[in-house]
Amino acid sequence: DQQVKQNSPSLSVQEGRISILNCDYTNSMFDYFLWYKKYPAEGPTFLISISSIKDKNEDGRFTVFLNKSAKHLSLHIVPSQPGDSAVYFCAASAPSNYQLIWGAGTKLIIKP
């Protein structure tokens, strides 16, 4: 049973527009969420995180929103740039548990 789900395997967005990547989770004990970006042949790099005490965290063009009641988080990228084309993973962890539970990833393609 996947505790963290990214239901869209791929997403295509026009350059300059907003990219919205979604992630759903089932474990209400998760209290920390992270987004990673991964280029082919490279390891994932950390993008942005959010604690469950917040509902929004912003860093430059990247904003993560957390809706605890819906067990849903989303990553917004505005404006989208060609270099944003990559696979995006969301991950979650629970208190006192060092493990990260990962989503399957969403491939974002930014069209010129």
Next chain:
Amino acid sequence: GAVVSQHPSWVICKSGTSVKIECRSLDFQATTMFWYRQFPKQSLMLMATSNEGSKATYEQGVEKDKFLINHASLTLSTLTVTSAHPEDSSFYICSARVAGDEQFFGPGTRLTVL
């Protein structure tokens, strides 16, 4: 969906001992598995690429004699940290490639060397 497990999830060992970490693909076969080490600021460093039935390919700067990788079957890869020292304490994550660039990540193993 594809599930990757790691065992153990957390291990504490004394300096000088060796620790083995297992990475298993539970419901699919993975010809390629990857081992990562997580550093501060959450980025993952690729340590090595493990191909079933052949020697692992190590990234530059990773000591292959210290981090032994064995990919004995299509569902199991192991990472052995030999003669572990406190500086090896870290979070180790594996992933398994299904097709193309699609990877599924394990939950990670936290190693603490005393």
